[in-house]
Amino acid sequence: MSGIANHTAARAESAFQWLRAGLFASWPSSIATVAILYLAWRILPPVLDWALIQAVWSSEHPALCRQLTGQGACWAFITDKYQFILFGTYPADQHWRPALVLVILLGLYIVSALRTTRWSLLAALWLAGLVLIGVLMWGGVFGLRHVENERWGGLTLTLLLATFGIALAFPLSIVLALARRSDMPLVRWVTIAYIELIRGVPLISVLFMASVMLPLFLPAGVSIDKLLRAQLAMVLFAAAYLAEVVRGGLQAIPRQQEEAAQALGLTYWQRTWYVILPQALTIAIPPLVNTFIGFFKDTSLVVIIGLFDFLTTIKISLSEPTWTGFGVEAYLFAAFGYFFFCYPMSRYSQRLEQRSAHGTALGRAT
Amino acid sequence: MLGHLDPAKAGAGLSQFTGAFLGPRLRPFVYQVLLAAALCLGIWYLVSNAAQNLFELGIAAGFGFLSREAGFAIGETTLLSYSAADTYLRAIVVGFLNTVRAATLAIVCATVLGVVIGLARLSTNWLVAKATAGYVEVLRNVPLVVQLFFWYALITESLPGPADALHPFPGIFISNRGLVFPILKLAPVNGWLVAVIVLALIITVAWILRPSSTPTSRDKRVGIPIALAGGLAAMLFVSASAGIELDYPAFSGFNFSGGGSLSPEFTALFLGLTLYTAAFIAEIVRAGILAVDRGQFEAAYSLGLTQRQVMRFIILPQALRVILPPLTSQYMNCTKNSSLAVAIGYPDLVSVANTTINQTGQAVEGIAIIMLVYLSISLAISAFMNWYNRRFALQGSRR
Numbered sequence: 001m002s003g004i005a006n007h008t009a010a011r012a013e014s015a016f017q018w019l020r021a022g023l024f025a026s027w028p029s030s031i032a033t034v035a036i037l038y039l040a041w042r043i044l045p046p047v048l049d050w051a052l053i054q055a056v057w058s059s060e061h062p063a064l065c066r067q068l069t070g071q072g073a074c075w076a077f078i079t080d081k082y083q084f085i086l087f088g089t090y091p092a093d094q095h096w097r098p099a100l101v102l103v104i105l106l107g108l109y110i111v112s113a114l115r116t117t118r119w120s121l122l123a124a125l126w127l128a129g130l131v132l133i134g135v136l137m138w139g140g141v142f143g144l145r146h147v148e149n150e151r152w153g154g155l156t157l158t159l160l161l162a163t164f165g166i167a168l169a170f171p172l173s174i175v176l177a178l179a180r181r182s183d184m185p186l187v188r189w190v191t192i193a194y195i196e197l198i199r200g201v202p203l204i205s206v207l208f209m210a211s212v213m214l215p216l217f218l219p220a221g222v223s224i225d226k227l228l229r230a231q232l233a234m235v236l237f238a239a240a241y242l243a244e245v246v247r248g249g250l251q252a253i254p255r256q257q258e259e260a261a262q263a264l265g266l267t268y269w270q271r272t273w274y275v276i277l278p279q280a281l282t283i284a285i286p287p288l289v290n291t292f293i294g295f296f297k298d299t300s301l302v303v304i305i306g307l308f309d310f311l312t313t314i315k316i317s318l319s320e321p322t323w324t325g326f327g328v329e330a331y332l333f334a335a336f337g338y339f340f341f342c343y344p345m346s347r348y349s350q351r352l353e354q355r356s357a358h359g360t361a362l363g364r365a366t
Numbered sequence: 367m368l369g370h371l372d373p374a375k376a377g378a379g380l381s382q383f384t385g386a387f388l389g390p391r392l393r394p395f396v397y398q399v400l401l402a403a404a405l406c407l408g409i410w411y412l413v414s415n416a417a418q419n420l421f422e423l424g425i426a427a428g429f430g431f432l433s434r435e436a437g438f439a440i441g442e443t444t445l446l447s448y449s450a451a452d453t454y455l456r457a458i459v460v461g462f463l464n465t466v467r468a469a470t471l472a473i474v475c476a477t478v479l480g481v482v483i484g485l486a487r488l489s490t491n492w493l494v495a496k497a498t499a500g501y502v503e504v505l506r507n508v509p510l511v512v513q514l515f516f517w518y519a520l521i522t523e524s525l526p527g528p529a530d531a532l533h534p535f536p537g538i539f540i541s542n543r544g545l546v547f548p549i550l551k552l553a554p555v556n557g558w559l560v561a562v563i564v565l566a567l568i569i570t571v572a573w574i575l576r577p578s579s580t581p582t583s584r585d586k587r588v589g590i591p592i593a594l595a596g597g598l599a600a601m602l603f604v605s606a607s608a609g610i611e612l613d614y615p616a617f618s619g620f621n622f623s624g625g626g627s628l629s630p631e632f633t634a635l636f637l638g639l640t641l642y643t644a645a646f647i648a649e650i651v652r653a654g655i656l657a658v659d660r661g662q663f664e665a666a667y668s669l670g671l672t673q674r675q676v677m678r679f680i681i682l683p684q685a686l687r688v689i690l691p692p693l694t695s696q697y698m699n700c701t702k703n704s705s706l707a708v709a710i711g712y713p714d715l716v717s718v719a720n721t722t723i724n725q726t727g728q729a730v731e732g733i734a735i736i737m738l739v740y741l742s743i744s745l746a747i748s749a750f751m752n753w754y755n756r757r758f759a760l761q762g763s764r765r
Contacts, residue, residue, distance in 0.1 A: 022492035327519025342507035
């Protein structure tokens with residue numbers, strides 16, 4: 001009995017100590033604690049009341065939303081438009097196709113994050129997955145109806161832009177990173193000029209270039225559709241940023257690795273492919289994930305050139321007379337949508353960073 | 367498994383093939399000639415296409431359109447007067463000044479906020495550390511455009527109209543038309559005087575804050591400049607108060623008159639940009655301080671320095687060396703991100719250039735102007751930070 005009592009007392013004691021050290025260690029610390037608690041008490045209840053308790057969830061009575069403006073959030077807007085926000089204007093009877101694409105994409109992300117699959121198998125999985133996604137979205141084969149890509153949209157389009165963008169930009173970025181370290185001055189200068197030019201200008205200007213300027217540079221009669229042009233712009237943009245990350249990885253490899261490989265009689269391509277790149281890319285994984293997060297967020301900029309991605313579909317839904325004036329709810333939902341994908345990725349890269357930092361510290365100690 | 371796709375083998379094959387014809391010394395030369403030829407051909411092809419297309423569209427290439435009348439109005443012209451009758455060139459300059467105004471203000475405020483939040487994340491107070499960590503995670507993982515749309519919607523949809531504007535302090539009105547506040551009005555002569563004194567003050571403060579490597583020599587030098595700065599500040603106050611008056615805004619008819627005002631577009635852009643950039647700066651500051659070896663803290667404390675002195679003379683100078691390079695790229699990002707203003711209708715450079723392109727069809731020139739301006743801003747920021755970085759670098763470790 002007394003043992004348990006002691007134990008409880010000890011726990012109470014340690015809890016008290018934690019409170020003291022964690023919340024009231026000094027006067028400034030105590031003031032900060034009280035201030036934060038006061039703010040939370042003032043802000044949280046009304047916000048929760050607005051967002052959850054008074055909120056309108058069912059889209060059957062849009063008029064109810066109007067009555068409660070300012071008192072309760074209007075989530076009915078999302079329950080009404082969710083198909084448009086997920087799939088854009090994809091034909092309603094074919095919605096299973098983009099839905100399946102979403103599942104395949106999520107599956108690919110998760111399998112890649114587990115880091116238990118071999119590189120070669122992973123590459124094959126991605127190749128197969130991307131081909132399957134292309135078939136599902138476009139159709140026109142295996143009895144699937146053809147759906148032109150003007151009708152792709154919503155969350156599906158956002159994920160496609162980001163995934164295909166990275167999948168295409170990554171190999172290009174490796175070539176750029178290697179070219180930037182080339183012994184041939186012209187190759188080096190051209191690459192440096194390209195990378196620094198792209199990194200010095202905002203993505204919008206590159207998107208404008210693809211949407212307004214590119215058609216001018218194509219011969220008469222040749223036209224590339226808007227989605228493809230935007231995707232091209234995003235690939236060229238992402239490749240410049242990824243190239244710098246890959247270069248960081250390459251620089252972290254000691255010169256001796258290169259020299260040892262040379263001494264073994266390996267050619268430049270053999271050295272790069274079998275010795276340097278596997279090590280450099282492994283080092284570069286955490287910053288690569290961070291670049292991917294940035295790129296995923298950047299896909300939202302296509303709203304400016306009018307592609308129907310996740311954000312644009314939400315914005316367009318808002319322009320319907322029934323749902324005008326509910327921008328706060330709509331953009332909170334949009335924010336939640338992006339957060340849902342970016343936050344796990346950022347946690348993942350933080351964990352990798354910690355693990356690799358731990359690894360190098362140990363490596364140094366031994 | 368993917369052996370047939372192996373670029374190492376393909377590349378090796380290529381090397382052997384070319385190697386059979388060309389010696390190892392000639393090969394790189396040939397490659398570069400080929401690259402130069404491909405580049406020239408590609409550029410020639412694109413330019414000839416463009417020339418043909420422009421000819422058919424009846425658009426004259428070149429920057430001649432800049433001197434034509436723009437014919438569109440710009441909502442915000444704070445720093446340079448502008449009307450629809452002015453030229454495209456003036457419109458673009460106004461757009462550029464709007465970009466500079468938003469970006470500069472956001473960079474300054476985001477730096478202050480970011481440093482505070484970055485330090486707060488390292489606080490021993492659990493609540494402070496968690497609250498600021500939450501702030502950073504949320505702000506960093508939501509695209510800036512979404513945040514801009516959100517702030518803009520919050521301002522224009524949720525705030526009351528000007529007739530029943532929020533009125534938290536005397537002279538300050540917050541409504542769906544933006545923020546209205548009192549401003550200082552100066553007689554023109556005083557204005558110049560104040561400008562000169564402010565400049566002198568800035569130079570003095572910069573002198574005081576100029577980096578130095580040894581703490582002791584700095585302690586001795588600080589007294590005189592501080593006295594100088596104090597004297598200048600006093601002069602500023604006296605000279606300004608001679609011809610100064612407060613211009614209070616007042617509600618009349620349908621809107622406010624008098625005072626200064628910030629439009630909803632500018633307010634949303636400034637808020638979004640500042641809060642977003644601050645989250646990134648906070649992470650940079652935190653990482654910079656964490657990068658300083660623990661032993662440095664312990665050694666400094668064991669020398670008997672106070673907590674303030676440890677921070678000021680031991681930790682911050684070392685942390686700053688880690689912080690500055692990523693901070694520079696954050697400043698450049700912030701400037702580039704200010705171009706998202708076009709999404710919420712703030713007339714920045716990109717927005718004005720976009721309108722110009724739509725009206726004149728001069729897409730190549732318009733985009734060239736946008737890119738040139740941003741490139742020069744990026745280069746200017748990076749040149750300044752490189753110079754500053756050199757001043758801060760350890761003696762003898764300059765590379």
